Amino acid sequence: MRLSRYFLPVLKENPSEAQIVSHRLMLRAGMIKQQSAGIYSWLPLGFKVLRKIENIVHQEQARAGHIPMQMPTLQSADLWRESGRYDGYGEEMLRMQDRHGRDMLFSPTAEELFTDVFRAHVNSYKDLPLTLYQIQWKFRDEIRPRFGVMRGREFYMKDGYTFDLTKEDALHAYNRHLVSYLRTYERMGLQAIPMRADSGPIGGDNTHEFLVLAETGESEVFYDREITDLKFGDRQIDYDNVEQCQAVLEEFTSRYARTDETHDEALFNEVPEERRRVARGIEVGQIFYFGTKYSEAMGATVQGPDGKPGEVHMGSHGIGVSRLLGAIIEASHDENGIIWPEGVTPFHVGIVNLKQGDDEADAACDALYQSFTAAGLEPLYDDRKERAGGKFATMDLIGLPWRITVGPRGLKNGVVELTCRRTGASEELPPEQAVQKIIEIYAPHRVHVF
Ligand SMILES: Nc1ncnc2c1ncn2[C@@H]1O[C@H](COP(=O)(O)OP(=O)(O)OP(=O)(O)O)[C@@H](O)[C@H]1O
Numbered sequence: 001m002r003l004s005r006y007f008l009p010v011l012k013e014n015p016s017e018a019q020i021v022s023h024r025l026m027l028r029a030g031m032i033k034q035q036s037a038g039i040y041s042w043l044p045l046g047f048k049v050l051r052k053i054e055n056i057v058h059q060e061q062a063r064a065g066h067i068p069m070q071m072p073t074l075q076s077a078d079l080w081r082e083s084g085r086y087d088g089y090g091e092e093m094l095r096m097q098d099r100h101g102r103d104m105l106f107s108p109t110a111e112e113l114f115t116d117v118f119r120a121h122v123n124s125y126k127d128l129p130l131t132l133y134q135i136q137w138k139f140r141d142e143i144r145p146r147f148g149v150m151r152g153r154e155f156y157m158k159d160g161y162t163f164d165l166t167k168e169d170a171l172h173a174y175n176r177h178l179v180s181y182l183r184t185y186e187r188m189g190l191q192a193i194p195m196r197a198d199s200g201p202i203g204g205d206n207t208h209e210f211l212v213l214a215e216t217g218e219s220e221v222f223y224d225r226e227i228t229d230l231k232f233g234d235r236q237i238d239y240d241n242v243e244q245c246q247a248v249l250e251e252f253t254s255r256y257a258r259t260d261e262t263h264d265e266a267l268f269n270e271v272p273e274e275r276r277r278v279a280r281g282i283e284v285g286q287i288f289y290f291g292t293k294y295s296e297a298m299g300a301t302v303q304g305p306d307g308k309p310g311e312v313h314m315g316s317h318g319i320g321v322s323r324l325l326g327a328i329i330e331a332s333h334d335e336n337g338i339i340w341p342e343g344v345t346p347f348h349v350g351i352v353n354l355k356q357g358d359d360e361a362d363a364a365c366d367a368l369y370q371s372f373t374a375a376g377l378e379p380l381y382d383d384r385k386e387r388a389g390g391k392f393a394t395m396d397l398i399g400l401p402w403r404i405t406v407g408p409r410g411l412k413n414g415v416v417e418l419t420c421r422r423t424g425a426s427e428e429l430p431p432e433q434a435v436q437k438i439i440e441i442y443a444p445h446r447v448h449v450f
């Protein structure tokens, strides 16, 4: 992409409505525009990152054997009456009527819809286990939408639903999700810690929230410092292997880590004092086993091996896809702007031409552009007739992790400058070497599973 042809409406001034850095930077970098409280247009740069994040989620779900599909955003209230949630859900649910006076609602979540599809089409235990998921817009009429995409009213969520014959199988599905989520967040450059969550009226302790530590997080969290040393990394996991998945769950959830909702002071005090941490975190996902709550209420059963109708154990598992943009920026920025992790960056590399209109500089930039494109990478070439300072400021603000600066002086010596956004370190090297280096940096981020 050439910046002269792109649509990147960056703001010079700090928008006054933004209270936290991610919101401020997303507005300044021309990623989003607010349309009403908690409702945003996703401008090209924001949309690009949203898609990158969404793709990682899809890829890791595919790896775990989960099946994508798409549900409507508008639902009939009748399904929610069946599950018993229509009246109880409260003011967060956006309710409306169609022209025939039928009660409708904008989906805040989709347990009912998925259970309905399941009961219509799945009849036998032989079709289990089954995990269906979608990535779809949700609406919750939050009383206090704030912090930009962090707490929106309309937001983009991955929601997956597991259907199993026994509690044991359903807990394996739960563990599978835990593993796939650890992988998902790490690929985005995030550490998201599974913390024991509150299961509300359903009870039980089979629910975890994933929290990214950040001062601006809305949840207070209490944890054993050792948990931050854990990395999922590159390990190969067989998602069908019950013991392997269970072992990962144990590894990542045996240390103390809870939000204020489930915090237990006495238990926390058993952690050696020097390892106790109290901090804040952003919830970027949640996994939940809830048994037969919906399947029972909505009459979803399957025929068991004995020919009799058997119960169906369910769980639901969510990732806050749009909230993740905010969480990533909270975790990765400096005073000059965003610093995208390689896994989610909207463009892989920025090319800054210090002397637009200079034949040699223009030709060198065009050649770099071609090389990257041929290698399947996306460069953003700042080909505007702007002064260098302005070009650097824009690149720093939008946060591409790597920048190549091209100018007549360097070209005389056969070199360009490669700069790392995170460290600020620069090196001069021949253009072909710079290209090669960038290709190598991104090699681990090219995953083809979906
Ligand atoms: N208003 C929102 N705006 C953006 N993302 C959201 C919002 N509400 C929930 N999410 C994201 O969707 C994920 C799954 O939804 P879930 O139903 O678990 O949310 P929740 O527990 O009600 O969230 P919260 O406690 O933050 O209100 C959450 O972990 C979060 O990342």
Ligand SMILES: [Mg+2]
Binding pocket: 209, 283, 285, 286
């Ligand atoms: Mg939650």
